[in-house]
Amino acid sequence: MAAVRRGVQGTRRLKLQVFRIIVFVAAGLFFLVPIGAMVEFSTRGVGDQPRTLAAWQSIGTYPDLVAAITASLELAAITTIAMLVLLVPTMVWVRLKLPRLNPIIEFICLLPLTIPAIVLVVGLFPIYNWMGTNFSDSILTLSIAYVVLVLPYAYRSLEAGLASIDVKTLTEAARSLGAGWFTVMWRIIVPNISSAILNSAFLSVALVLGEYTIANNLLYNNLQVEIAMLGRANAGVSIAVAVASLLFAFVVLVLLSFFNRGRGRLQLVELQQVMRTERG
Amino acid sequence: MPERSGVEVRLENLQRRYGAVVALDDLSLTIAPGELVALLGPSGCGKTTALRLLAGLEDADGGRVVIGGEDVTGLPANRRNIGMVFQAYSLFPHMVAWENVAFGLQMRGVGLAERKKRAIDVLELVGLSRFANRYASQMSGGQQQRVALARALAISPQVLLLDEPLSALDAKVRARLRDEIRRVQLDIGITTLFVTHDQEEALAIADRVGVMQSGKIEQLGPPTEIYSRPASPFVAEFVGLTNRIPGEVKFGAVEVRGTQLPMVQKDVPSGPAVALVRPEAITITSNGDMSSGPLVGTVIAVAFLGATSRVTVDLGDITVLAQLATSAATDHPAGSKVKLALRPDPVLVDSHN
Numbered sequence: 001m002a003a004v005r006r007g008v009q010g011t012r013r014l015k016l017q018v019f020r021i022i023v024f025v026a027a028g029l030f031f032l033v034p035i036g037a038m039v040e041f042s043t044r045g046v047g048d049q050p051r052t053l054a055a056w057q058s059i060g061t062y063p064d065l066v067a068a069i070t071a072s073l074e075l076a077a078i079t080t081i082a083m084l085v086l087l088v089p090t091m092v093w094v095r096l097k098l099p100r101l102n103p104i105i106e107f108i109c110l111l112p113l114t115i116p117a118i119v120l121v122v123g124l125f126p127i128y129n130w131m132g133t134n135f136s137d138s139i140l141t142l143s144i145a146y147v148v149l150v151l152p153y154a155y156r157s158l159e160a161g162l163a164s165i166d167v168k169t170l171t172e173a174a175r176s177l178g179a180g181w182f183t184v185m186w187r188i189i190v191p192n193i194s195s196a197i198l199n200s201a202f203l204s205v206a207l208v209l210g211e212y213t214i215a216n217n218l219l220y221n222n223l224q225v226e227i228a229m230l231g232r233a234n235a236g237v238s239i240a241v242a243v244a245s246l247l248f249a250f251v252v253l254v255l256l257s258f259f260n261r262g263r264g265r266l267q268l269v270e271l272q273q274v275m276r277t278e279r280g
Numbered sequence: 281m282p283e284r285s286g287v288e289v290r291l292e293n294l295q296r297r298y299g300a301v302v303a304l305d306d307l308s309l310t311i312a313p314g315e316l317v318a319l320l321g322p323s324g325c326g327k328t329t330a331l332r333l334l335a336g337l338e339d340a341d342g343g344r345v346v347i348g349g350e351d352v353t354g355l356p357a358n359r360r361n362i363g364m365v366f367q368a369y370s371l372f373p374h375m376v377a378w379e380n381v382a383f384g385l386q387m388r389g390v391g392l393a394e395r396k397k398r399a400i401d402v403l404e405l406v407g408l409s410r411f412a413n414r415y416a417s418q419m420s421g422g423q424q425q426r427v428a429l430a431r432a433l434a435i436s437p438q439v440l441l442l443d444e445p446l447s448a449l450d451a452k453v454r455a456r457l458r459d460e461i462r463r464v465q466l467d468i469g470i471t472t473l474f475v476t477h478d479q480e481e482a483l484a485i486a487d488r489v490g491v492m493q494s495g496k497i498e499q500l501g502p503p504t505e506i507y508s509r510p511a512s513p514f515v516a517e518f519v520g521l522t523n524r525i526p527g528e529v530k531f532g533a534v535e536v537r538g539t540q541l542p543m544v545q546k547d548v549p550s551g552p553a554v555a556l557v558r559p560e561a562i563t564i565t566s567n568g569d570m571s572s573g574p575l576v577g578t579v580i581a582v583a584f585l586g587a588t589s590r591v592t593v594d595l596g597d598i599t600v601l602a603q604l605a606t607s608a609a610t611d612h613p614a615g616s617k618v619k620l621a622l623r624p625d626p627v628l629v630d631s632h633n
Contacts, residue, residue: 166368172337173370173428175357177435178387191374 035243042240055236056244065241068226071139075222076208079146080201083154086147088197091158092189095167109155112148117213120145128218139220149214150207154200161196165189206249286314286469287348287438289334294343296329296495303329305495306343314469316462317500318482321492322518327475330492331441334473336360347438358387363432363470367444369424371416377403377427378412384435402430405464422453429461433468440465440472446481458485479519483507491515509544513630516556521590523557523600524630534629537574537595542626553631559590559603561623564612575620579612593618 043051060066087109094101112120124145131141167189174188190197212224221229223245231238289311296304303326311317319327332338334345336357345353352360363384371380381399382390390398403409406426416424425445432440442461446454462485465472476482482489483503490500491514499511510516527536529548534541536555570576577595589609591602602620612618 165373166370169366169368169370170372172335172357173364173366173431174372174383175337176335176360176362176364176441177384177431178358178361179383180358183387188372192372 035246038239038243042236042243044236055234055240058234058237059241059244062230062237064221065226065230065237068221068223069241071221072209072223074140075143075146076205078140078143079150079208080204082143082147083150083204084197084201087151087154087158087200088190088193089185091155091162092167092171092185095162096171106155106159109151111152113152117149118217120149121214121217124214124218139215139222142215142218142220142222145214145218146204146208146211149211150200150204153203153207157200157203158193158196161193161199164196165192202252205252209245209249286471288313288346289348289439289471289473290344290346291330291334292344292346294330294333294345295341296326296333296338297341302495304333304340304343307496308343309490309497309500311471311473313471315487316465316472316474316485318474318476318486318489319492319497320476320479320482320489320519322477325492326495327477327492328443329495331443331473331475334439335362335364335441361435361437362439362441363435363437364441364443365425365428365432365445367447369416369421369448370428371424371431373416376413376415377408377419377430380416380427381431381434384431388435399430399434402434403427405433405467406430406460420453421449422457425449425457426460429464433464433470438471440470442472442474444476444478447476447478454481461485483519489519491518493518509626510556510628513556513628516628521559521601521603523559523562524554525557525598525600527553527555527629529553529629529631534627536622536627539575539622539624541622541624544626544628548629548631551631553629556628556630557600557622558625559601561625561627562600562602563621563623564591564602564604564608564618565621570617570619573619575622577618577620579614579616579618581614582609582612584609591618593620595620 042055043053045052090105094105128141128145131137135141170188170192171184174184179187209223211222212228215222216225216228223241227238227241227245230241289309291307291309294304294307296302305326307326307330309317309330319330321327329338333340336345336352336355336359340353343353344351347360347362371377372383375383378396378399381402382395385395385398400409400412403412406429408423408426408430411419411423411427416427419427425448428445445461446457449457458481461474474482474486483506486503488501489503489506490497491506492498493514499506499515501509506515506519510519516522525536527534527541528551529535529543530550532543532546534543534548534553534555536557541555541557575595577593577600579591580594580599581592583590583592584606585603587606588603589606591604591609591612593600593602600620
């Protein structure tokens with residue numbers, strides 16, 4: 001009887017394993033085939049000539065493209081930092097002192113999600129027009145619009161992080177031990193929501209690097225706008241840059257998943273230790 | 281080791297409102313140096329608010345907080361030199377036990393080597409030095425609260441505040457940690473305010489107990505006095521079990537089912553009233569007529585509590601509880617007819633029922 005049960009369980013496990021492999025291969029193909037096709041296209045030689053990395057090598061020879069890449073990376077950094085500086089203390093403060101405002105903050109933060117980017121541009125255009133005349137017409141001013149754009153994603157991620165800890169008790173414990181508000185934020189809250197901060201930072205970076213509509217309509221040349229323009233002049237370089245930016249986002253995602261996996265393992269070890277302690 | 285640091289703490293006419301709700305209504309309390317006072321009361325009575333105002337975690341609408349002769353009413357929490365243990369587990373999850381304990385010392389500018397040494401010393405005081413390198417998630421609830429106690433004591437605070445620190449623990453751990461808190465408090469001689477809704481905890485640990493209701497202290501006194509001479513029907517009913525037995529006040533005493541009992545209160549007007557009688561003031565007697573009488577009834581349940589048992593007796597119109605030695609209670613199983621006797625202890629009378 002036991003042998004039959006073991007046999008049934010073994011078959012079930014094997015079926016599950018096969019199913020997992022099929023799903024993994026299908027998902028891999030879904031993502032990798034388009035990227036592979038892009039790589040294939042970007043390394044195609046002219047006419048009958050063999051494959052070449054000329055398109056990839058020439059990325060650096062387009063000054064506008066290099067400037068756009070630099071600007072997009074700067075925008076990603078400024079947007080991410082501004083978003084974190086704005087959102088983390090606000091969310092913590094609202095949780096501690098004004099919990100009744102939480103639904104309002106949530107509504108405001110999620111609002112950009114419901115407004116199409118093109119509609120946002122209509123509202124932003126006169127502001128940027130005024131800023132260009134009176135303040136600065138630098139592409140980096142786009143970060144103001146991008147902070148608004150990334151709010152919904154960053155808010156959700158940070159909210160999940162803050163919900164996983166007892167912000168009020170930890171803050172009060174730190175305060176009673178002599179910590180000022182800055183120390184509470186920097187030494188107590190931030191280390192305990194580091195995963196959420198990383199997640200929201202990654203989402204912001206990915207969103208800014210992939211943003212086209214606002215930049216194009218406000219007449220700024222960021223990475224995506226430049227890729228689109230380059231696509232008309234040199235499709236091979238345009239596709240090479242698109243693949244490179246995809247790979248960059250992919251590397252960031254992999255790094256993040258490794259970081260989270262490390263934390264997961266640590267939590268498992270902690271759980272095992274507690275169980276051993278309680279048995280002892 | 282933390283230094284002996286008992287100071288006097290005075291809460292003077294503290295007031296706190298949350299909208300229309302009065303959380304503290306002119307509350308005054310003086311805690312002597314090295315004394316442990318427990319504030320006891322039901323949820324919403326204002327006991328935690330009083331503690332939070334003392335800690336500086338909330339601002340008072342009126343009144344003063346004086347610690348060691350210094351008015352600290354306007355000082356923020358991080359400048360009050362108060363150690364606090366919270367109801368919820370409050371260890372910093374990203375720090376190991378010794379780092380948690382050393383955090384307050386770091387805030388006071390103590391160097392790394394010195395604060396690590398002092399943290400281990402204080403962990404030794406609560407018997408947890410071997411857990412110094414464990415994270416909160418690697419410790420049980422009881423261990424976490426002991427580390428939290430060590431963390432609160434490590435900064436050598438002037439006052440120790442305990443906000444229901446045992447309520448999340450199971451009964452056995454709770455009793456052990458309760459005794460440990462008392463031992464450490466006596467060792468250090470630190471002035472302590474302990475807030476709880478658990479009467480057993482308050483009576484067991486405190487030098488004095490303050491029973492609170494509606495933002496006020498109804499009665500403040502040693503545990504024995506609170507239990508045996510409650511100042512009001514609320515205190516009598518909140519602390520321990522009480523039988524409410526109808527009777528009549530006449531000639532300065534209350535007559536309850538044919539028995540004259542002295543009264544705690546003076547100046548109770550003659551007339552119908554309810555006497556509040558403790559279960560241990562009721563005994564079962566074998567004398568006299570067992571067939572009828574105001575105190576003859578039928579046992580309907582016997583609850584075994586260890587050395588004592590609680591016997592529920594149906595007297596026809598009311599049901600009363602009697603607490604007897606278990607050896608005596610076993611003679612009266614459920615269904616048996618018994619006659620009760622009331623010990624002539626002074627009883628509290630509720631004439632407003």
